[in-house]
Amino acid sequence: MAATLVEIARLARVSVATVSRALNGQPGVGPKMRKRIQALAAQVDYTPHANARALVTGRIPFLGLVVPDITNPFFPSLARGAEEEAFARGYSLLLLNTNWSPTRLRQAFDLLTSRRVAGLMMSVSLEGLGDDHRDWSDLARTVVMAGVPAPVGSGIGAVDVDDLEGGRLVGRHLLERGWRRIGFVAGSAADRSARDRLAGLQEALAEAGRPGALGATSAGEWSEASGYDQARRLLARRSRPDAIFAANDLLALGVARAAAEAGMALGTDLGLVGYDDIDSVRWTAVPITSVSQPEFDVGREAARRLVALAEGAVAEPDARLEPCLVVRASSGANPHARPATADGALAFQTSTETVR
Amino acid sequence: MAATLVEIARLARVSVATVSRALNGQPGVGPKMRKRIQALAAQVDYTPHANARALVTGRIPFLGLVVPDITNPFFPSLARGAEEEAFARGYSLLLLNTNWSPTRLRQAFDLLTSRRVAGLMMSVSLEGLGDDHRDWSDLARTVVMAGVPAPVGSGIGAVDVDDLEGGRLVGRHLLERGWRRIGFVAGSAADRSARDRLAGLQEALAEAGRPGALGATSAGEWSEASGYDQARRLLARRSRPDAIFAANDLLALGVARAAAEAGMALGTDLGLVGYDDIDSVRWTAVPITSVSQPEFDVGREAARRLVALAEGAVAEPDARLEPCLVVRASSGANPHARPATADGALAFQTSTETVR
DNA sequence: TCGCGCACCGCAAACGTTTGCGTTACGCAA
DNA sequence: TTGCGTAACGCAAACGTTTGCGGTGCGCGA
Structure with missing residues (x-):
């Protein structure tokens, strides 16, 4: 049911490399061949295997969003802002509730890192994690606080409301x-x-x-x-x-x-x-x-910064939005x-x- | 920074297979060796690479949740119920807003299938997808409607409110x-x-x-x-x-x-x-x-059915919860x-x- | 006509796991 | 001591991609 590059390659009598390049719009493949491959892909209903791609590229286009409780009226619109921005940039949102529990917070943290998400937005104070946790510094590149301040001296970026x-x-x-x-x-x-x-x-x-x-x-x-x-x-x-x-x-x-x-x-x-x-x-x-x-904007801005960070940009100074x-x-x-x-x-x- | 099975294997002077088995609690590895490997894994702060695992096992422990608008008060608690149940069973929740747009609905659909999620819960009517879409029947195994009825004759399970x-x-x-x-x-x-x-x-x-x-x-x-x-x-x-x-x-x-x-x-x-x-x-x-x-229960029950379905259980008859x-x-x-x-x-x- | 360069394409390695199967070594009974 | 069974472990393939590098063919200028 799920067609792979290999099948398309077999059908087109070309190599998988060519199929990959053709479908990803990369150079190195002629226009007529590209057309043919695209047509074939559409015909067999090919959908790229995001995990396999993530395995070789090292980055999976997921953003984690950790909130204390999505039921709290403050967070849904934050989540929506984040999701909208993330989607527009080709990322998906992974939602985690901690229910205000430090244990759940830690679990959420480990889960997200095991999933190798590109980055994560924390809408819950990180104090609960304790200092025995792995060094903040290597998180600073892939974490941004959304709506709450970052731990002092952590170097983690934040976007919150004044x-x-x-x-x-x-x-x-x-x-x-x-x-x-x-x-x-x-x-x-x-x-x-x-x-x-x-x-x-x-x-x-x-x-x-x-x-x-x-x-x-x-x-x-x-x-x-x-x-x-x-x-x-x-x-x-x-x-x-x-x-x-x-x-x-x-x-x-x-x-x-x-x-x-x-x-x-x-x-x-x-x-x-x-x-x-x-x-x-x-x-x-x-x-x-x-x-x-402006919770919506907080989410949106946090997501924007996060993908920028994940894609190698330098950290921007903290943003403080106005109520x-x-x-x-x-x-x-x-x-x-x-x-x-x-x-x-x-x-x-x-x-x-x-x-x- | 991110340790792999290979490094642990090198450190322990054993094969990756043994390390994998030791860490996953599978038989075929002695108790002392298992201890040693576990200690080593903890020492180098090993976290399994979920994507690589998903690639070989074919299933990734993600559940998609598609809602029209998370800002609508009805959906956050549904999402929370779903997330709670999913988390308890080792799955994570992927959140998608469609903003009531059929286009976004279609995009969300394709996105989730490309991510090879284990299953997805739809809280938005599927009518917008049109009949030209791929056959419902192959979706029935991995989709359950949450809070909305399924398309007639689709064979897709549903849990909604009476x-x-x-x-x-x-x-x-x-x-x-x-x-x-x-x-x-x-x-x-x-x-x-x-x-x-x-x-x-x-x-x-x-x-x-x-x-x-x-x-x-x-x-x-x-x-x-x-x-x-x-x-x-x-x-x-x-x-x-x-x-x-x-x-x-x-x-x-x-x-x-x-x-x-x-x-x-x-x-x-x-x-x-x-x-x-x-x-x-x-x-x-x-x-x-x-x-x-009972939106919370709707989400919870939908998630429960979905993982059951994803793990090979037979479909249960639709659930209709009482207001x-x-x-x-x-x-x-x-x-x-x-x-x-x-x-x-x-x-x-x-x-x-x-x-x- | 010959040669050079470049566009086009294939080969194969790599990403980090899991897992079937083969091999080794050990313990125990004969 | 020899044989056999089994527990413990290693080998290697496989999952579906991406990508650097090498090879072929073509078109073009000389």
């Missing part, structure tokens, strides 16, 4: 809308992205000469339930924040639920902005302002704020809008 | 809650899943002796905007439905928006149930009842319905609950 800038966008926006006391809720406080987002917020407040506008900060897990709990505690304080920055949208959904329970209207009684711009935040009773990350703010009603405007304009009108648009 | 039953669940539930006139909105009316869900609804109504409870049916696209438009038209009719069954959750979200605009409260003024149980329907102002599909209903507030209860119980109490629970 969490600092995301925090800044939120800070500026909330101040602009007249909020005065901004609370911050996060998942794990140890998480680098959480720290960066908070740092960005602080920077923006400092820039505006309002460092004191940062209210209480809180941490828990990256879940809706945790957001609910944290918000309840924050809102029960004597000096409650009038706005909350949730470090991801699941948390923001929890905050929204807590606010609703407390009888507070989002956008007027409480300002709220989340992070990630997942689909759900568009459909809440009052839609939630959120920071949107953007999607403004919705939840960040509304503080009714108690002093009018920002001379005539006292607060002309804030409430429809969905993208800043930057 | 849309008829889903429709029935919805019909019974809505009647139970006292709704009397049930409208139906869908995406493409030509879509088999849409037809089956409607048919199931009709069956349930007929079973209950209330075939007349089916109100207007409508079709458009599988989008929120379309749901909004369709709902507006339905609700503007003189004989407006008092409940709506949306054939997917995006449509349901649109219906919810239209209802809110019309000043109708979900669960009391209008019953609503969607399909797919995407995350967003949990966070709307009034959470939406929806039919949940279940996740009850939320939007299906509430019709306040104008005659009490169903003797004492006039309508003891419906309004919290999230799963039927079946």
Whole structure:
């Protein structure tokens, strides 16, 4: 069923070398013979044996993509961006879930190297691998981090999103809308992205000469339930924040639920902005302002760099993509704020809008 | 860097055959020698060359997964189920997006066959391939449909979800809650899943002796905007439905928006149930009842069948997995319905609950 | 007409495995 | 001690390509 070069060669009464050259568009074969061979190949439904080719060329056109959990809304579009770019360059994508398990991460790693993939994109922190692992340096040529930072000093390239800038966008926006006391809720406080987002917020407040506008900060897990709990505690304080920055949208959904329970209207009684711009935040009773990350572009760019690396190009400096703010009603405007304009009108648009 | 069997053989002063047998746990090599070779292999960090192995054994442990768009919330968990099962059985997953394009579908198909994958799972209808394609019959051994039906008469196995039953669940539930006139909105009316869900609804109504409870049916696209438009038209009719069954959750979200605009409260003024149980329907102002599909299990089961097929097992009859209903507030209860119980109490629970 | 050069094509090695078969050597019974 | 059976190991072919190198034929200029 599966025709090989040998059969075609036999049919055409030429050598396999000639058939190979003819079908791969390489020089050294006459036009009429090439035509004949191509016709023959089409006739017997020849499909090249990628593995055999890979064996002699040493490189197989596969790219590995390791994600913690494809179910997490962040990763599918990253995967799609990567797949699109890879496909366009003749590579295929090998998908591996680690389910956040270091063991699975290690297994995925070994699997991919045993498959001799051309390169692999890691969307999960490499810290879990431990230092006893083989030297990073020989990986640097064929690995690029996608959406997460590389281990320090590893020399591995990375393309991720600027969490600092995301925090800044939120800070500026909330101040602009007249909020005065901004609370911050996060998942794990140890998480680098959480720290960066908070740092960005602080920077923006400092820039505006309002460092004191940062209210209480809180941490828990990256879940809706945790957001609910944290918000309840924050809102029960004597000096409650009038706005909350949730470090991801699941948390923001929890905050929204807590606010609703407390009888507070989002956008007027409480300002709220989340992070990630997942689909759900568009459909809440009052839609939630959120920071949107270019995951698709992260995947695309990571794949581009990876094939470049695999094909011998020199490593490029890390890419840091910019997030953007999607403004919705939840960040509304503080009714108690002093009018920002001379005539006292607060002309804030409430429809969905993208800043930057 | 990458050690081969040859090097180990040279180091151990034995033949490659012995090394191969020792490392693969095959008989024909003494225990002491085996130990020695294993130690040596570990020492030089040997990783088997999967491609070379695949070349001689003829089978490469890859499974292809073709989806229309991994960004669509339905597919990531299907992919995860498939990946989990495949991984457990020593196979890796090759991910391909077709972006709903028949051209890309064809390309994906050719790509996978050229890679000589052990088998492939199709989550996209094969109709787009056209009949001029190579015979289905030789594919039947290495292809299984996942979440979509197989072409009729193709002999290709399938594992999908019972849309008829889903429709029935919805019909019974809505009647139970006292709704009397049930409208139906869908995406493409030509879509088999849409037809089956409607048919199931009709069956349930007929079973209950209330075939007349089916109100207007409508079709458009599988989008929120379309749901909004369709709902507006339905609700503007003189004989407006008092409940709506949306054939997917995006449509349901649109219906919810239209209802809110019309000043109708979900669960009391209008019953609503969607399909797919995407995350967003949990966070709307009034959470939406929806039919949940076991996508994860579909992927898992499809992968299981595929490796069984690839390893020579006989084809099993098609599997049809059962959906279940996740009850939320939007299906509430019709306040104008005659009490169903003797004492006039309508003891419906309004919290999230799963039927079946 | 002769000779040179180049386009065209074939030969064969190589990539890293697996595996059937042949050979060696060892242990044990006679 | 001799014979035989079997466990242990080596040889070499094979999988389907690619590719450097060598060989043949042709066309062209002199």
